Each structure stands twice: as C-alpha cells, then as structure tokens.
Amino acid sequence: MELNLKLSDKLNRHFYSRSALEVAPELLGKLFVRIIDGEILAGIIVEVEAYLNQSDMASHSYNGLTKRNAVMFGECGHLYVYFTYGMYYCCNVVTGARNDGQAVLIRGIEPLKGIDIMLRNRFAEKNPKAALLKNITNGPGKICLAFDIDKHENGTDLTANRIFILDYKNIDKNSILSSTRVGIKKSADLPWRFYLKDNPHVSKNSKR
DNA sequence: TACTAGATCGGCT
DNA sequence: GCCGATCTAGTAG
Numbered sequence: 643m644e645l646n647l648k649l650s651d652k653l654n655r656h657f658y659s660r661s662a663l664e665v666a667p668e669l670l671g672k673l674f675v676r677i678i679d680g681e682i683l684a685g686i687i688v689e690v691e692a693y694l695n696q697s698d699m700a701s702h703s704y705n706g707l708t709k710r711n712a713v714m715f716g717e718c719g720h721l722y723v724y725f726t727y728g729m730y731y732c733c734n735v736v737t738g739a740r741n742d743g744q745a746v747l748i749r750g751i752e753p754l755k756g757i758d759i760m761l762r763n764r765f766a767e768k769n770p771k772a773a774l775l776k777n778i779t780n781g782p783g784k785i786c787l788a789f790d791i792d793k794h795e796n797g798t799d800l801t802a803n804r805i806f807i808l809d810y811k812n813i814d815k816n817s818i819l820s821s822t823r824v825g826i827k828k829s830a831d832l833p834w835r836f837y838l839k840d841n842p843h844v845s846k847n848s849k850r
Numbered sequence: 851t852a853c854t855a856g857a858t859c860g861g862c863t
Numbered sequence: 864g865c866c867g868a869t870c871t872a873g874t875a876g
Contacts, residue, residue, distance in 0.1 A: 708861080709861090710860080724860095725860065726860090727858075727867060729857065734868090781869070
C-alpha cells in the first residue's frame with residue numbers, strides 16, 4: 643500500500659489546545675507517525691481515552707504535579723509516556739492549557755506502514771503464532787512496543803518531525819462509539835473511551 | 851470463550 | 864510495602 647504523507651496535514655498546537663474530551667474523539671481516523679532511522683512507522687488511530695484533572699480520579703494528574711506526570715502539566719501537543727506494571731509503556735497526547743493536566747491515551751492503532759518493523763519490535767524471535775496483523779497495536783502497551791516508544795520519548799513535541807499526527811480521514815460521527823475506560827478502579831463510570839465501530843484494531847478488553 | 855496468575859519495577863502512601 | 868491507564872500463556876469448561 644502506498645502512503646502519501648503530507649506534512650502540511652500535521653495537527654497544529656491549536657488542535658491540541660482544547661479539552662481532552664473534545665480532542666479525544668477527533669483523534670480517531672488521524673494518522674500516528676514516527677520516523678525512526680529514516681524509516682516510517684504509521685497507522686490510523688482507532689481507540690483513545692480522555693483523562694482530565696481535578697475532576698477525574700483516574701487521571702495521573704489528579705494528585706497534582708510530580709516528576710512523573712510533569713509533561714501532562716506542560717504545553718499541549720507533547721507526548722506523555724509513562725511506565726506501568728513493571729514492563730510496559732503507554733503514550734498520551736497532552737491537551738488543554740498549560741497546568742491543566744489533561745491528556746488523551748492512545749489505545750488502538752490500525753498499522754499502515756512499517757508493519758515489518760512493528761512485527762520485529764513486538765515479537766522479535768518469539769512466538770510467531772501471536773504475530774497477527776490485528777494483534778500488533780490493539781492496546782496501549784503494544785503500541786509503544788511496536789513504535790519503539792519508551793521513556794526517552796516522554797515530552798516529545800508532536801509539532802516537530804520525529805513523532806507527529808496527521809489529519810488523514812474524515813470519520814462519520816455515527817461510527818464513533820464511547821464506553822467506560824479500561825483498567826481503572828476510580829472514576830470508572832465515566833464514558834470517556836472512544837473507538838471506531840467494528841474496527842478490528844480496537845483492544846479487546848472492552849466492556850459495554 | 852472466560853477467567854486467572856505471573857512477569858516486573860517505578861512511583862507514591 | 865503496595866499497587867498499577869498491561870499483556871501473555873495457561874487452564875478449565
């Protein structure tokens with residue numbers, strides 16, 4: 643598949659400056675891109691979750707600024723990467739005004755370009771049985787493995803040219819579904835997860 | 851298909 | 864010390 647990347651379609655700071663609840667559903671259908679060693683890794687965002695601040699007990703920003711969550715309180719349009727469960731990284735897009743502490747977690751991506759590299763990053767030499775296309779980037783930890791994102795990418799400016807998001811595909815409002823967020827105990831009833839209906843790259847861990 | 855345990859460690863109570 | 868915005872392999876039905 644030939645992919646036409648137009649840098650002029652890159653989402654700008656203004657796009658990210660709004661509320662995470664506004665930005666999250668609009669990220670669906672956009673193209674997440676990483677240039678690494680001259681190679682292009684890219685895929686369509688198909689699942690996200692919004693995390694706010696004082697009003698959201700599940701958010702890392704809920705208890706205020708710390709060293710770990712500092713990027714969330716910085717300028718919007720940067721990547722917030724955190725380490726969890728002792729083995730995985732998850733990546734978020736910072737939104738809102740400085741000091742808001744808002745972000746959108748990227749949970750599902752449909753791989754389009756650099757799939758061979760993603761497969762290598764995800765599975766290396768082990769267990770080729772699990773290496774199905776729909777299993778490469780259907781979950782936040784998997785996305786960071788496939789795109790080789792770890793703590794070094796925490797704070798990366800998405801308006802620069804290493805990791806960025808392009809306007810790509812118009813999504814019909816009717817094909818966007820929402821539900822409660824995955825894997826949290828606090829504020830678990832808020833319907834702040836958004837995903838594309840019937841897309842196979844949405845993480846399976848869904849309720850409702 | 852559905853549920854469970856184990857891996858593994860930084861952040862914070 | 865405890866727990867987590869996860870994933871996988873294993874077992875049972």
